[in-house]
Amino acid sequence: MLFxxxxxxxxxxxxxxxxxxxxxxxxxxxxxIVGQSGVGKSxxxxxxxxxxxxxxxxxxxxxxxxSGLNCYNNIYLGKLAQFGxxxxxxxxxxxxxxxxxxxxxxxxxxxxxxKLQASVGKxxxxxxxxxxxxxxxxxxxxxxxxxEPVANLDSVKAQQVLQVILERHQSNVIxxxxxxxxxxxxxxxxxxKQGKIVLDAAAAxxxxxxxxxxxx
Amino acid sequence: xxxxxxTSDGLKLRNFSLLLVATGLLAAVFADVQVHASEPWGHLGTxxxxxxxxxxxxxxxxxLDLFYxxxxxxxxxxxxxxxxxxxxxxxxxxxxxxxCAFFRAIHELFWALLFMQLFGLSASxxxxxxxxxxxxxxxRVYHDIYQHAPIKLAQLPELADSKFSHFLYVLLPQVWPQxxxxxxxxxxxxxxxxxxxxxxxxxxxxxxLETAFKQxxxxxxxxxxxxxxxxxxxxxxxxxxxxxxLYIAIALWFLPRSEFTNSSDNxxxxxxxDIWPSVVKNVELSMLEKLSVYAQWLNSLMLExxxxxxASTLLLSLMALAATYLLCIILVPLLNCIRRQWLxxxxxxxxxxxxxxxxxxxxxxxLLLLLGPSMLPAVIALAIHNSGLISYLLQRxxxxxxxxxxxxxxxxFSVFLYKIxxxxxxxxxxxxxxxxxxxxxxxxxxxxxGVTTLGFYIDSAFEDFxxxxxxxxxxxxxxxxxxxxxxxxxxxxxFSDQGIRxxxxx
Numbered sequence: 001m002l003f004x005x006x007x008x009x010x011x012x013x014x015x016x017x018x019x020x021x022x023x024x025x026x027x028x029x030x031x032x033i034v035g036q037s038g039v040g041k042s043x044x045x046x047x048x049x050x051x052x053x054x055x056x057x058x059x060x061x062x063x064x065x066x067s068g069l070n071c072y073n074n075i076y077l078g079k080l081a082q083f084g085x086x087x088x089x090x091x092x093x094x095x096x097x098x099x100x101x102x103x104x105x106x107x108x109x110x111x112x113x114x115k116l117q118a119s120v121g122k123x124x125x126x127x128x129x130x131x132x133x134x135x136x137x138x139x140x141x142x143x144x145x146x147x148e149p150v151a152n153l154d155s156v157k158a159q160q161v162l163q164v165i166l167e168r169h170q171s172n173v174i175x176x177x178x179x180x181x182x183x184x185x186x187x188x189x190x191x192x193k194q195g196k197i198v199l200d201a202a203a204a205x206x207x208x209x210x211x212x213x214x215x216x
Numbered sequence: 217x218x219x220x221x222x223t224s225d226g227l228k229l230r231n232f233s234l235l236l237v238a239t240g241l242l243a244a245v246f247a248d249v250q251v252h253a254s255e256p257w258g259h260l261g262t263x264x265x266x267x268x269x270x271x272x273x274x275x276x277x278x279x280l281d282l283f284y285x286x287x288x289x290x291x292x293x294x295x296x297x298x299x300x301x302x303x304x305x306x307x308x309x310x311x312x313x314x315x316c317a318f319f320r321a322i323h324e325l326f327w328a329l330l331f332m333q334l335f336g337l338s339a340s341x342x343x344x345x346x347x348x349x350x351x352x353x354x355x356r357v358y359h360d361i362y363q364h365a366p367i368k369l370a371q372l373p374e375l376a377d378s379k380f381s382h383f384l385y386v387l388l389p390q391v392w393p394q395x396x397x398x399x400x401x402x403x404x405x406x407x408x409x410x411x412x413x414x415x416x417x418x419x420x421x422x423x424x425l426e427t428a429f430k431q432x433x434x435x436x437x438x439x440x441x442x443x444x445x446x447x448x449x450x451x452x453x454x455x456x457x458x459x460x461x462l463y464i465a466i467a468l469w470f471l472p473r474s475e476f477t478n479s480s481d482n483x484x485x486x487x488x489x490d491i492w493p494s495v496v497k498n499v500e501l502s503m504l505e506k507l508s509v510y511a512q513w514l515n516s517l518m519l520e521x522x523x524x525x526x527a528s529t530l531l532l533s534l535m536a537l538a539a540t541y542l543l544c545i546i547l548v549p550l551l552n553c554i555r556r557q558w559l560x561x562x563x564x565x566x567x568x569x570x571x572x573x574x575x576x577x578x579x580x581x582x583l584l585l586l587l588g589p590s591m592l593p594a595v596i597a598l599a600i601h602n603s604g605l606i607s608y609l610l611q612r613x614x615x616x617x618x619x620x621x622x623x624x625x626x627x628x629f630s631v632f633l634y635k636i637x638x639x640x641x642x643x644x645x646x647x648x649x650x651x652x653x654x655x656x657x658x659x660x661x662x663x664x665x666g667v668t669t670l671g672f673y674i675d676s677a678f679e680d681f682x683x684x685x686x687x688x689x690x691x692x693x694x695x696x697x698x699x700x701x702x703x704x705x706x707x708x709x710x711f712s713d714q715g716i717r718x719x720x721x722x
Contacts, residue, residue: 064367068389080381088381 002027002143002171003048010043017043019195025173030166032182032203033175035192035214041175042147044192048173049145057136057169061147063128067121071112071131074120075103078138106137109164111157125152133161137168144169148177159185179211229641229711233541236648240538243531249595252588259586266434270442277424282443285420287467288339288413289406292346294464297399299347300354305383307359314698320352321697323661324409325577326671326690328416329678333490334483339471342418346409350402357398365390396457404451408575411444415577416664419472425578429585441574448573486683493684517685522692525663525670529696532591532598532659532669537652539599540606544644547607552614552632568611571604576658577665584665594662594669602651609647613640646711652704653697660693670696 003025010018017040025031025048033041042061049058057078065074073092076099080088083099091099107113110130120128129152136144144165150158158178162185166172176182182189182203189206191199191214199210253259272278306312328345335341365387388395414422421444428437493513501509551568554560576597583593614636663671670693677686 066367066386066389068392069385073385073389077385080385083381085380088384092384 001025002029003051003173005047008047010040010047012043017195018047021197023190023197023200025171027171029188030172030186031174031188031190032186033173033190033192034177034179034182034199034211037177039192040195041192045145045147045173045175052143055141056143056145057139057141059132059136059144059146059149061151063132065120065128065131067119070117070119071107071123071134072100072103072116074131075106075116075134075138078135103134103138106134109137110134110161126154126157129153130161133165137164142170144172144174146172146174148175150181151177179208182211183208225642226638229645232645232711236541237538240535240541243534243538247528247531247535248590249535249592250588250590251592252590253586256586256588262432263434263582263586266432267438267441269435270439271435272439273436278440278443281414281419281421281424281440282447283470284472285407285410285414285422285444286447287471288342288346288418288420289403289410290460290463290467291339291471292343292410293350293399293403293406294460295343295347296350297354297402299351300358303351303355304358304362307355312355316352316355317698317701318694320349320356321657321694321701322349322690323657323671324349325412325416325661325664326674326693328413328418329675329686330690332416333678333683334486337417337419342410342413342420345413346406350406354398354402358395361391361394361398362387364394399457400452400455403455404448407448407451408573412575412577415581422578426581429582445570445573449569490683491687493688514688517688518692521673521685521689522670524668525673525689526692526696528591528667528672529656529659529663529669529693532594532662532667533652533656533700535591535595536598536602536655536659537648539595540602540651540655541648543599543603544606544610544648547603548610548614548644549629549632551607551611552636553629568604568608571600572608574601576601577661580662580665580667589666591667594659594665594667597662598655598658602655606644606647606651610640610644613643642711646708649704649708649711652707653701656700657697660697 001024003023005021005023008018008021008023009016021044023044033044035041045058049056066077069077072095076091076095079099083091083096087096090096104113104116107116110133112127112130112134115123115127115131120131123131129149133146133149136146136149146165149165150161153161158181162174162181165174166185172186174186183206186203189199189201189203189211190197191211193214199206199214201210303312303316307316324345327348328341331341331344335344367386367390410420411422411425414420414424415426417423421440425437425440425444428434428440493510547568551561551564554564579597579600580594583597587593617636617639660670663669663673664675666672670689674686674689674693677683677689
């Protein structure tokens with residue numbers, strides 16, 4: 001089993017965010033987590049992330065982009081700990097050819113290859129979001145955790161990016177607010193309401209109306 | 217804090233302000249604040265007449281003075297920023313923190329007096345005197361800046377292993393703009409310090425300024441001051457980070473060559489023998505006896521010079537703090553009221569620029585010539601410089617406050633009283649507390665001019681070649697400063713918290 005939570009609860013500032021969660025996710029699964037905002041999706045992802053941190057590429061909602069760096073270095077940041085200090089120092093002065101090649105290939109997939117030299121502070125919200133996804137790709141980990149990784153993209157771009165995410169990773173757990181995307185691209189849907197799992201089923205068995213219930 | 221007990225934040229601030237003024241007035245009762253000069257107004261008239269008709273006979277000399285003033289500042293600050301950057305990364309260790317606080321507490325002029333014994337009146341003395349305290353200041357400020365970076369290491373756990381890379385990729389890019397602007401500000405301070413170093417004999421603008429004032433050549437002094445102000449005001453136009461290597465190369469190439477040489481033996485003797493009291497060097501005594509003799513020596517030094525010096529330094533600081541407060545509460549509303557009249561406003565801004573750009577030391581020196589030897593010139597000098605700086609910072613805040621909150625009548629006194637003052641008062645007190653440490657540091661150094669603060673005793677000890685005394689008094693001064701710094705930081709936090717709470721209630 002890839003992830004396993006047993007009767008897990010979580011409070012933040014004495015407010016119960018997750019309430020008695022039991023959950024198992026196997027290798028190779030693509031799981032969408034849906035539910036209203038503030039229902040505990042990010043907290044659940046954080047809990048999962050702490051279980052396999054070395055094998056996970058985690059794309060958080062706040063993106064964690066460094067405003068003073070250009071796109072290339074923001075993506076490069078994903079592997080900072082793997083390269084030595086000297087290599088990192090030289091890379092900031094002159095991009096490492098091998099890393100640049102890898103980053104460029106990823107950026108092409110996400111249609112941001114023309115922005116590599118631009119400072120991230122000058123990019124649009126959607127472009128910044130793709131830089132954050134690119135950073136996660138650059139880590140080349142088998143598991144992808146994403147907290148609304150395509151929320152700021154138009155529907156065509158969102159579908160393209162989501163497809164690439166799912167193709168590149170063996171297992172995926174992604175929090176989404178777009179119900180259509182969840183039903184169309186994922187194997188399994190987990191629905192949260194008031195900190196509890198109220199829906200956990202194969203995507204094929206879930207209807208739009210079932211999902212509607214989560215937002216009432 | 218019980219001392220400022222009150223039922224609301226506003227009351228606490230009021231009580232604290234009253235206490236500040238009351239202690240300042242009380243200090244004035246015990247201190248000598250008389251005017252000892254026979255005709256200060258007449259003298260002032262002559263001086264102003266000269267200052268406003270500047271003339272230079274030796275343009276080349278003036279150019280060279282300015283060049284050396286800039287060169288020392290440039291090299292001193294550049295070395296300091298490199299050392300400070302390294303120290304800032306180690307600043308979390310208490311020992312580094314203490315060493316920095318201690319070295320920072322010793323004024324640049326004291327460092328100059330100390331290094332002069334080793335390297336004479338040379339460029340090394342000037343540069344090191346700037347580098348050491350500035351490096352420690354950079355360390356503290358840069359460390360504080362890192363704390364406020366929006367994204368921290370904890371949020372990027374995959375980077376936890378690599379501290380250096382984290383600094384390079386996560387911290388530095390986020391805080392670079394603040395670090396760069398602080399470097400600019402420090403460079404401006406460096407130029408002021410470099411000018412003041414002339415007063416102890418180093419070949420900067422202060423050297424000729426002192427001579428000109430003492431000889432009554434006020435036209436030349438006026439020219440020197442004018443050149444100095446223009447230099448400070450022009451910094452932002454030519455100080456570009458990418459041009460720094462070129463500037464450093466030029467400064468290094470044309471540094472004054474000193475005739476003074478000192479053998480390594482002499483330097484070693486200074487550290488191993490000169491700075492220790494002769495009683496301790498008596499080889500026949502055991503370690504324990506040496507310690508007891510040293511304690512006795514220290515005790516008598518404390519009674520004769522240390523305690524009177526500390527008392528005067530504190531008295532002067534308290535008076536200067538109260539005077540700064542009073543001058544600020546007159547200046548800030550006044551400048552706010554004249555903001556709409558462009559001519560008056562221009563005059564006000566020039567006045568603020570002159571007030572905050574003129575080093576306290578130069579102001580005190582000039583006022584001492586005018587008013588005669590007492591604490592009064594020092595109090596006025598400290599109040600002028602510090603209130604100029606605080607008023608300037610508050611004015612910037614007033615502008616942001618007004619653009620944020622749609623003030624219907626900018627510049628009106630009622631709006632100032634009811635809208636601006638309640639929002640800015642806690643910030644004002646917090647700024648004042650931040651300056652308290654600097655005021656104390658300056659109070660000590662003004663002793664070199666003859667006011668009997670700690671600097672007076674230190675300067676006399678150096679003059680008499682009593683390096684043992686000089687060093688012991690320097691340590692006492694530094695410790696006093698560290699203590700006051702701690703206290704003023706606590707008060708600063710106390711009032712800036714209140715500021716946040718008061719604002720959040722709005």
